[in-house]
Amino acid sequence: MYLCLSIRTSTMKALILVGGFGTRLRPLTLSFPKPLVDFANKPMILHQIEALKAIGVTEVVLAINYQPEVMLNFLKDFETKLGIKITCSQETEPLGTAGPLALARDKLADESGEPFFVLNSDVISEYPLKEMIAFHKSHGGEASIMVTKVDEPSKYGVVVMEESTGKVERFVEKPKIFVGNKINAGIYLLNPSILNRIELKPTSIEKEIFPKIAQSNQLFAMVLPGFWMDIGQPKDYITGLRLYLDSLRKKQSPKLATGPHIIGNVLVHESAKIGDGCLIGPDVAIGPGCVVESGVRLSRCTVMRGVRVKMHACISGSIIGWHSTVGQWARVENMTILGEDVHVCDEVYSNGGVVLPHKEIKVSILKPEIVM
Numbered sequence: 001m002y003l004c005l006s007i008r009t010s011t012m013k014a015l016i017l018v019g020g021f022g023t024r025l026r027p028l029t030l031s032f033p034k035p036l037v038d039f040a041n042k043p044m045i046l047h048q049i050e051a052l053k054a055i056g057v058t059e060v061v062l063a064i065n066y067q068p069e070v071m072l073n074f075l076k077d078f079e080t081k082l083g084i085k086i087t088c089s090q091e092t093e094p095l096g097t098a099g100p101l102a103l104a105r106d107k108l109a110d111e112s113g114e115p116f117f118v119l120n121s122d123v124i125s126e127y128p129l130k131e132m133i134a135f136h137k138s139h140g141g142e143a144s145i146m147v148t149k150v151d152e153p154s155k156y157g158v159v160v161m162e163e164s165t166g167k168v169e170r171f172v173e174k175p176k177i178f179v180g181n182k183i184n185a186g187i188y189l190l191n192p193s194i195l196n197r198i199e200l201k202p203t204s205i206e207k208e209i210f211p212k213i214a215q216s217n218q219l220f221a222m223v224l225p226g227f228w229m230d231i232g233q234p235k236d237y238i239t240g241l242r243l244y245l246d247s248l249r250k251k252q253s254p255k256l257a258t259g260p261h262i263i264g265n266v267l268v269h270e271s272a273k274i275g276d277g278c279l280i281g282p283d284v285a286i287g288p289g290c291v292v293e294s295g296v297r298l299s300r301c302t303v304m305r306g307v308r309v310k311m312h313a314c315i316s317g318s319i320i321g322w323h324s325t326v327g328q329w330a331r332v333e334n335m336t337i338l339g340e341d342v343h344v345c346d347e348v349y350s351n352g353g354v355v356l357p358h359k360e361i362k363v364s365i366l367k368p369e370i371v372m
Helices: 044-054 068-082 099-103 129-139 192-197 205-215 234-250
Strands: 013-019 059-064 085-090 116-120 123-125 143-149 157-161 168-173 182-190 219-223 228-230 266-268 284-286 297-303 314-320 331-333 349-351 353-355 369-371
Touching: 013 044, 013 099, 044 059, 044 068, 044 116, 044 123, 044 129, 059 068, 059 099, 068 085, 099 192, 123 182, 123 234, 129 143, 129 182, 129 219, 143 157, 143 205, 157 182, 157 219, 168 205, 168 219, 182 205, 192 205, 205 219, 228 234, 234 266, 234 297, 234 314, 349 353
Parallel strands: 013 059, 013 116, 059 085, 143 219, 266 284, 284 297, 297 314, 314 331, 331 349, 353 369
Antiparallel strands: 116 182, 123 228, 143 182, 157 168
């Protein structure tokens, strides 16, 4: 345990890499920028901003190249509620994962010389940021990265590190032979001096900047305790929800729903209404203002704000977008994604349909396809 926690958090800042269009989460991102898509009943990015606020970060900079005004208007409320400053640094061209740091240089570096956090906006975890500050202080290097253990490291860039100290030796992209099972978790704590290494041009922090810092023995990795998931695509979003709810269970969170109609871990917004004879769970999130009529079966799914699920419908392994309707006796499954304001008629079946916003589905979707 790292206990030498002497970095003053009075002026700590953070940059969240928001990036572009969120194409992998369409059709949800046709209605909202990806960081504002709900995850476990609140916008994805709010999970991160709340975790940063909790350890004393006072200013969050969003590195963004798409719809900044939508983001800022939405987050204004939270700025006041959380008492944290939220600003945007807008790219006119995509700058990769390092270029945005150069662009936001004036916002990130100040006379305090304090390190700043950088987070990838798609990452959901328990955000052990306080421990990361202590770890960063203890090794005295220029940069700390969080790593997470995975079962199939060959799909990722692997971080090869000294187990005892955490010092990063090298990175191996999609290794053919086993070199380790730890991958970059997309959460960093960096000294301002790092900004001198980055030019204002499209640059990858993972492939261009970190290897150079590792070569000079200044990069250290901390193994992330608890769960981790990049929820930037539907399959991983559903898995991420399961892991998130599981972590709430381990913490004995009062947020989890209880009752005879609940199986496993379920999150139900206080304003949602649930009818008689339903069976809900495991791994379900029901958003604000939702109406779930009697006899409905929900499992491994997210039902977003304002959705109505009519009597005896069955939804599993799917995401139901804002203000949509699922008809009586309808069956929606196998990674069906309904965009905003989609209406599935009574007794219709959807097997993996991806439906764009403002559509009415009168005919069953028998195999996974996109419905324009």
